[in-house]
Structure formats: C-alpha cells, structure tokens
Amino acid sequence: MSAPRVRVAPSPTGDPHVGTAYMSLFNLGFARRHGGQFILRIEDTDRARFRADSEQQIYDTLRWLTLTWDEGPDIGGPFSPYRQSERLDTYRPFVDRLLADGHAYHCWCSPERLAEMRHQQQAKKLPTGYDRLCLGKSAEERKALGGATDTPVVRMLIPDDAPLTFTDVIRGEVSAPRPDDQVILKADGFPTYHLAVVVDDHLMGITHVVRGEEWISSTPKHILLYRWLDVPEPAWAHMPLLRNADKSKISKRKNPAARLTWFVEQGYLPEALLNFLALLGYGPQGESEVFTFDEFSASFDWSQVNTVGPVFDLQKLDWLNGHYIRALGADEFAQRLVEFAARADELGDDAAVLVSAAAPLVQERTRTLREALDMLHFLLVPADAFAIDETAAAKQLGDGAGPVLDAALAALEPLTGWAAPAIEEALRVALVDGLGLKPRNAFGPVRVAVTGSTVSPPLFESMELLGRETALTRLRDARAR
Ligand code: GLU
Numbered sequence: 001m002s003a004p005r006v007r008v009a010p011s012p013t014g015d016p017h018v019g020t021a022y023m024s025l026f027n028l029g030f031a032r033r034h035g036g037q038f039i040l041r042i043e044d045t046d047r048a049r050f051r052a053d054s055e056q057q058i059y060d061t062l063r064w065l066t067l068t069w070d071e072g073p074d075i076g077g078p079f080s081p082y083r084q085s086e087r088l089d090t091y092r093p094f095v096d097r098l099l100a101d102g103h104a105y106h107c108w109c110s111p112e113r114l115a116e117m118r119h120q121q122q123a124k125k126l127p128t129g130y131d132r133l134c135l136g137k138s139a140e141e142r143k144a145l146g147g148a149t150d151t152p153v154v155r156m157l158i159p160d161d162a163p164l165t166f167t168d169v170i171r172g173e174v175s176a177p178r179p180d181d182q183v184i185l186k187a188d189g190f191p192t193y194h195l196a197v198v199v200d201d202h203l204m205g206i207t208h209v210v211r212g213e214e215w216i217s218s219t220p221k222h223i224l225l226y227r228w229l230d231v232p233e234p235a236w237a238h239m240p241l242l243r244n245a246d247k248s249k250i251s252k253r254k255n256p257a258a259r260l261t262w263f264v265e266q267g268y269l270p271e272a273l274l275n276f277l278a279l280l281g282y283g284p285q286g287e288s289e290v291f292t293f294d295e296f297s298a299s300f301d302w303s304q305v306n307t308v309g310p311v312f313d314l315q316k317l318d319w320l321n322g323h324y325i326r327a328l329g330a331d332e333f334a335q336r337l338v339e340f341a342a343r344a345d346e347l348g349d350d351a352a353v354l355v356s357a358a359a360p361l362v363q364e365r366t367r368t369l370r371e372a373l374d375m376l377h378f379l380l381v382p383a384d385a386f387a388i389d390e391t392a393a394a395k396q397l398g399d400g401a402g403p404v405l406d407a408a409l410a411a412l413e414p415l416t417g418w419a420a421p422a423i424e425e426a427l428r429v430a431l432v433d434g435l436g437l438k439p440r441n442a443f444g445p446v447r448v449a450v451t452g453s454t455v456s457p458p459l460f461e462s463m464e465l466l467g468r469e470t471a472l473t474r475l476r477d478a479r480a481r
Contacts (some may be wrong), residue, residue, distance in 0.1 A: 267369025
C-alpha cells in the first residue's frame with residue numbers, strides 16, 4: 001500500500017470528546033503501520049457552537065495521550081492553514097463551480113418558511129425534506145412568493161440516482177438513506193461541514209476518511225461532491241460508536257467520561273487510556289489485553305475492528321490503569337504523582353518532596369493517581385485543616401481507645417530516632433506485648449488518630465513521613481477528643 005494520509009477533524013465546540021481520542025488513535029495506528037501521515041484539522045465552521053478554549057484543549061489532551069500529528073494548525077504543514085475558518089476563500093470557487101454546473105442552487109427560504117414546510121410535511125405524513133421551492137428561480141421570482149430572506153444559502157441538487165451504497169473498509173457494502181438537498185454554503189458565507197470536509201480532504205490529499213459511524217448517512221452527499229468536482233474519492237472507514245452500558249451513545253451531557261479532560265482529572269495514565277481505547281471494539285479475542293501503542297500500530301488491521309458498538313467499561317480501565325501504575329519504576333511513579341498533584345493544584349510548599357517520598361507507600365495499592373493522592377491527603381493537609389473522619393472515629397476512637405493512645409504516646413515520646421522500624425518496634429512492644437492486644441486492635445486507633453481514616457498507606461512509614469511532632473500532636477489530639 002502506498003503511504004496513507006489520514007486525519008482527525010474535531011470541531012472546537014467544548015471539552016474534547018473521548019471519541020476524538022478514539023478516532024485519533026485508530027487513524028494514527030493505521031498511518032504508522034503503513035508509514036503514512038496523520039493530520040489534525042480544526043473544523044470550526046459552526047460559529048454558533050464554537051468555543052474559544054476548546055482548540056487548545058484538543059491539542060493538550062491529544063498530546064497528553066501522545067497521539068501526535070504530522071501536520072496541524074499549531075505546527076503548520078504543506079497544506080496550511082489547517083483551521084477551516086481560515087480557509088473560507090478556498091471553498092468559494094468550489095461552490096461557484098457547482099452552481100455553474102447545475103449541481104447546486106440558491107435557496108432564499110427563511111427559517112420560518114422551512115419550519116412551516118416541515119410542519120405541513122409531517123401533518124401529511126410525508127417524508128420531510130426541502131421541497132425545492134427556490135430551484136430554478138431568480139431572486140426576484142422567489143421574493144414574489146414570500147417567506148424569503150435577502151441572502152441565499154446554496155444547496156446541493158441531489159439527483160434521483162444518487163449513490164446510496166458504498167464500500168467501507170471496515171463494514172464492506174454499506175447502505176445509507178437518500179439525502180436531502182443539503183445546504184453547503186450558509187448565509188454567513190461559511191461553508192457547512194459537508195462541503196468543507198470534502199474540499200479539505202481532497203486538497204490535503206487524504207486517502208482514507210476514518211470517522212465515526214454517525215457520518216455514514218452523510219457519505220452519499222460526500223461521494224456526490226467528489227464526483228461533481230471530478231476528484232478521486234478516498235476510502236471510507238466508519239468506526240463503531242462508543243456506547244454506555246445501556247447501549248446509548250456516550251454523550252458529554254450524560255456521562256462525565258465522555259470528556260477527555262475527565263480522564264486527566266481522575267488520574268488515569270495516558271498509556272492505560274490508550275490501551276483501553278484500543279481494546280474497544282478491536283482485537284482478536286483471547287490474546288493479551290495489555291499492549292503499547294507501538295504494538296497496536298505494528299499489527300494494525302481494519303479487519304480486527306468489530307462494528308458492534310463497544311461498551312465503555314470503566315472498571316476495565318481501572319484495572320488496566322492499576323496494572324500500568326504497578327509496572328512503572330518507583331521514580332517514574334513518584335514523578336507522575338507529583339505532576340498530577342501539581343496539575344490538580346494540590347501541592348503546597350515542600351509538598352513535592354513529600355509526595356515523592358510517599359509515592360512508594362501507595363504505588364502497589366492504587367488504581368489511579370487521584371486515588372493515590374487521596375490516600376496521601378493526611379500527609380499533605382495543613383495542620384489546621386486535618387480532620388478525622390467521623391465514621392472512622394466512631395469505629396476506632398471509642399472508650400477503649402484511651403489506654404491504647406496513652407500507651408502509644410508513652411512509647412513514642414522517648415524515641416530518639418523517628419524511623420519506621422523504630423516506631424513499629426516501640427508500638428509493638430507497648431501495645432501488642434504490653435497491653436496484650438491483637439495487632440489489628442492495637443494499631444487501629446493509632447492509624448485513625450494520625451491519618452484520620454481506617455484505610456491508609458502502611459502505618460509506620462506514614463508516621464515517619466508525617467514527622468515526629470505532627471504524629472505526636474495528632475495522637476494527643478485524638479486522646480483529648
Ligand atoms: N468535524 C467532524 C466532527 O466533529 C468531523 C467528521 C469527519 O471526520 O468527517 O466529528
């Protein structure tokens with residue numbers, strides 16, 4: 001195969017959708033497999049839904065995932081600009097040509113008239129679609145009929161023999177419904193997605209259009225535009241839509257995990273998320289589920305894409321993420337945790353050193369960086385904000401706790417060094433040997449007193465990191481409750 005050129009073409013309409021990462025991953029996997037190029041194009045022609053900060057978030061989250069592009073608005077490339085709002089002059093001649101050839105026509109119908117038309121069609125149980133009132137009319141002729149605006153849009157004239165089937169790289173022969181006379185140029189002079197995508201994919205030399213299955217119904221329109229403009233059609237590959245457990249489409253309104261930034265905030269590792277996305281609807285059953293992007297791309301094959309909507313199972317992601325966390329070297333894990341804490345803005349002065357030192361205590365017992373940081377909360381919280389969880393207190397700091405805490409304080413106060421083995425030794429002698437308690441009953445109150453919770457990283461190491469003064473103060477405060 002000659003080197004493919006593929007693209008992802010997100011619209012900057014809000015927080016980047018997880019589908020953008022999914023599409024990027026498959027496009028990039030395919031491009032790398034065959035030594036091709038992956039292009040990022042920003043499709044910002046829908047001005048009503050445009051959000052200014054969205055484009056930067058797309059860059060940031062895709063880079064975080066290491067899904068990097070060879071050409072794009074921020075890095076340029078031979079087909080610049082890669083932002084559609086900067087290409088308006090490019091589209092106009094294509095529209096003029098379609099008008100001149102009779103494949104497109106002006107339409108002056110006002111939104112009110114179109115709504116009324118649809119209403120009537122529905123009342124008569126007719127298929128809804130543009131009724132071509134404007135077709136073949138001049139501006140004056142049309143105006144005389146009423147319900148017209150001054151600035152026309154341009155519509156495609158869909159022929160009776162429009163192509164309604166096409167070959168899809170993933171799905172084989174695909175059928176799509178007959179399209180309406182699609183608007184390709186809006187009254188504001190901006191092209192619609194349908195025109196811009198075809199013109200840009202053509203001019204940018206895109207060989208394979210890899211996108212979500214929701215675009216299947218648009219493909220006949222795009223095929224017509226390729227034919228009318230007399231340019232070669234790309235290959236089509238429509239990926240399955242990601243679905244919630246109830247099979248509904250993943251939407252940002254209903255599912256926080258539809259937002260890519262959510263995964264960053266929750267402390268997932270990019271390599272785990274990539275692996276998770278690659279597993280969605282892809283791969284031979286029964287083989288290892290853990291693989292890197294390089295392994296994925298080295299064996300990339302469209303025939304492995306399963307078109308039955310893959311279910312977004314976050315438990316699987318948690319499992320994978322825990323696996324990747326445990327596989328990191330200790331220093332690397334510490335560094336990621338510090339970076340995460342800094343990003344989450346939970347790093348006070350000196351806390352980076354503390355997080356780094358405490359990282360080994362949590363690496364084996366956490367599924368996400370968020371969880372790891374939460375486990376270290378007792379260590380990072382300022383003295384005046386430390387609070388003991390009430391349920392934990394009810395369990396461990398009841399009447400029986402007084403003698404335990406007294407004995408613990410008496411054993412720890414005279415300690416000269418403050419290292420975990422010495423702390424452990426002193427507490428064992430005082431509580432297990434001295435008071436005859438089972439370790440669980442001996443250390444439970446101490447754990448809750450110093451960490452505020454019944455679950456914590458290993459107790460003696462935690463106390464060492466907390467420091468002598470803080471640990472003793474917390475024990476005394478708990479005793480005084
Ligand atoms: N701008 C479209 C989107 O946001 C791109 C669809 C395509 O890849 O053709 O999904």
